[in-house]
Amino acid sequence: MAQQTVADVVVVGGGVAGLCAAIAAHDAGAKTVLLEASELLGGTASWSGGAIWIPMNHCMRRAGRPDSRAAALAYMQACAQGKTAPELLDTYLDEGPAVLEFLERATPLEFEVGTMPDYYDQYPGAVHRPGESRSVAPAIFDTHRLGDRRTLLRRSPYGTIPFSFEEFSRFQAILHPERIDFALMKQRLDAGYVGWGEALSAGLLAAVLERGVDVRVSSRVRSLLIEGGVRGVRVDGAGSSYELAARHGVVLCTGGFEWDPELVEEQFGVHWTPSTVETNRGDGWHMAEQAGAQLTNRGVCWGWPTYMIPGEKRTGGLPLVRTSLVERGLPHSIIVDRRGERFVDESAPYHRILKVLLEREAQGFRHLPAWQVLDQQFLDKYPFGPVMAGQPAPEWLHRFESLPQLAAGLGIDAAALARTVREFNEAAVLGRDARFGRGESAYARFFADPDNSPNPSLGPLSQAPFYAIEVLPSTIGTCAGPRIDTRGRVLAGDGQPVPGLFAAGNAAAAISGPAYFGPGGTIGPAMVFGVLAGRTAAKGTPHG
Ligand SMILES: Cc1cc2nc3c(=O)[nH]c(=O)nc-3n(C[C@H](O)[C@H](O)[C@H](O)COP(=O)(O)OP(=O)(O)OC[C@H]3O[C@@H](n4cnc5c(N)ncnc54)[C@H](O)[C@@H]3O)c2cc1C
Structure with missing residues (x-):
């Protein structure tokens, strides 16, 4: 195998973590090579909302919404439940805001303060007053800035939203997509603008390309070169395999292992269709293992309840997974299992619903299959996915003239379902879901219907026909991986850094342990530790 060129820093994976690591390594003076297995750059972030959760950030300050370190730390500690190293949380608070400002200076991106609350408003230090948020999101981005390399940008299978999250919220477009300014939308699409996660990826990619970083797509890294530390990588490039030496370090930014069936079976025991790019095949996990890393946070993933519309595909022919972001918490709808029971606050943050969906019992998963049941009033x-309010019911929703017929058709306990719906309807009239507290959290109120009273998330299921769709667990990235230190260095079994090896993003064990801090809780740490790892790798101390 030919040894080709020598870099100072090799970044493996061109998602948000990898792009940030490459920018930082380059700016710290390192000759940097970025290797990406697929043909496209941006990773899963291109499909995302582009939200970035970083407490005490400059956009909050600019908007006159100060945050406090003590409050943010108390909140993060409560979320992490002692399952992550305290110094990682300190680093996130001490360096995260500066990293975000660095990225705004170093890239063409502009960030705007968000409006979504933290995901656990019961914890001390949570930000949950209406309109307040610790997250930011990118302004819209003109893809012409990428020149003829625009084709390298991964695009969203859900379609381009050429609005910032802030504009989208102003239209109230989540609940009322019909209120979108469609003329402006067309104008911006024609002019090449992107928003949300596509804007984030595009801005980071522009910065990488404008720096002249050596970017190689269709280049899958299969293993590390190890000799007294990590010295480089073996690459399956387009048409040839070669070795690439890294004088100072290799930064693993390969995303999670959600498309590795064996690791998924071992840690989750579930068959799912991930909502992420299908090139996240666990290579980072296996390379970290090869280098003797401590692999931790096992069995934890970011994820959500989803549904699929038969026949809908994303590029490559895989089924398109649609998150049930807003639908599940709106009035006139519940989620039940085959016992006919509700089992969760349907309006809770998605990450918490996934945990309940994956609860096990002797025979398998306690609540799967699960169904969202709604009525004609809904x-x-x-809106339900692509169907606007008031449009005819789509054929992909199962339709039944009565609840007993629905129960019989889907194999649900009919008597229990009747009781569940009766109790739910009583709760809806009272405006209080005594069992699960639906509609009470700040998160629920963000997505629910403010015009529905007495509770914005509760409305009876009483008007036939009734409809149902299966609720499927899916992941937006696994959170298990090599333990890292405050500089993004991968730690070995003895707690010492593996010389020359770094990790960030979903390739590393999540700094939040079992939790999802809030909107942007995955991309925020990926950006911050991507930058810190890139900078540290560039310093080049490991091999002298
Ligand atoms: C619809 C959707 C909405 C979301 N919204 C948000 C949001 O608003 N905020 C938020 O925080 N999170 C969000 N997420 C999750 C978030 O997008 C991901 O957690 C995050 O983008 C992961 O970034 P990453 O760089 O770690 O990995 P990825 O983006 O998954 O990138 C990993 C990259 O590494 C490449 N790769 C893998 N193996 C190799 C190899 N061996 N050699 C070379 N390259 C390799 C892959 O091809 C990929 O490009 C969302 C996810 C989805 C699906």
């Missing part, structure tokens, strides 16, 4: 008032 479809008259609210």
Whole structure:
């Protein structure tokens, strides 16, 4: 195998963590090579909302919404439940805001303060007053800035939203997509603008390309070169395999291992269709293992309840997974299992619903299969995926004239379902879900219907026909991986850094342990530790 060129820093993976690591390594003076297995750059972030959760950030300050370190730390500690190293949380608070400012200076990106609350408003230090948020998101981005390399940008299978999250919220477009300014939308699409996660990826990619970083797509790294530390990588490039030496370090930014069936079976025991790019095949996990890393946070993933529309595909022919972001917490709808029981606050943050969906019992998963059941009032008032309020019911929703027929058709306990719906309807009239507290959290109120009273998330299921769709667990990235220190260095079994090896993003064990801090809780740490790892790798101390 030919040894080709020598870099100072090799970044493996061109998602948000890898792009940030490459920018930082380059700016710290390192000759940097970025290797990406697929043909496209941006990774899963291109499909994302582009939200970035970083407490005490400059956009909050600019908007006159100060945050406090003590409050943010108390909140993060409560979320992490002692399952992550305290110094990682300190580093996130002490360096995260500066990293975000660095990225705004070093890239063409502009960030705007968000409006979504933290995901656990019961914890001390949570930000949950209406309109307040610790997250930021990118402004819209003109893809012409990428020149003829625009084709390298991964695009969203959900379609381009050429609005910032802030503009989208102003239209109230989550609940009322019909209020979008469609003329402006067309104008911006024609002009090449992107928003949300596509804007984030595009801005980071522009910065990488404008720096002249050596970017190689269709280049899958299969293993590390190890000799008294990590010395480089073996690459399956387009048409040839070669070795690439890294004088100072290799930064693993390969995303999670959600498309590695064996690791998924071992840690989650579930068959799912991940919501992420299918090139996240666990290579980072296996390379970290090869280098003797401590692999931790096992069995934890970011994820959510989803549904699929038969026949809908993303590029490559895989089924398109649609998150049930807003639908599940709106009035006139519940989620039940085959016992006919509700089992969760349907309006809770998605990450917490996934945990309940994956609860096990002797025979398998306690609540799977699960179904979202809704009535005609729902479809008259609210959007469901691509279907706008008031449009005819789509054929992909199972339709039944009565609840007993629905129960019989889907194999649900009919008597229990009747009781569940009766109790839910009583709770809806009272405006209080005594069992699960639906509609009470700040998160629920963000997505629910403010015009529905007495509770914005509760409305009876009483008007036939009734509809159902299966609720499927899916992941937006696994959170298990090599333990890292405050500089993004991978730690070995003895707690010492593996010389020359770094990790960031979903390739590393999540700094939040079992939790999802808030909107942007995955991308925020990926950016911050991507930058810190890139900078540290560039310093080049490991091999002298
Ligand atoms: C619809 C959707 C919405 C989301 N919204 C948000 C949000 O608003 N905020 C938020 O925080 N999170 C969000 N997420 C999650 C977030 O997008 C991901 O957690 C994050 O982008 C992961 O970044 P990453 O760089 O670690 O990995 P990825 O983006 O998954 O990138 C990993 C890259 O590494 C490449 N790679 C893998 N193996 C190799 C190899 N061996 N050699 C070379 N390259 C390799 C892959 O091809 C990929 O490009 C969302 C996810 C989805 C699906």
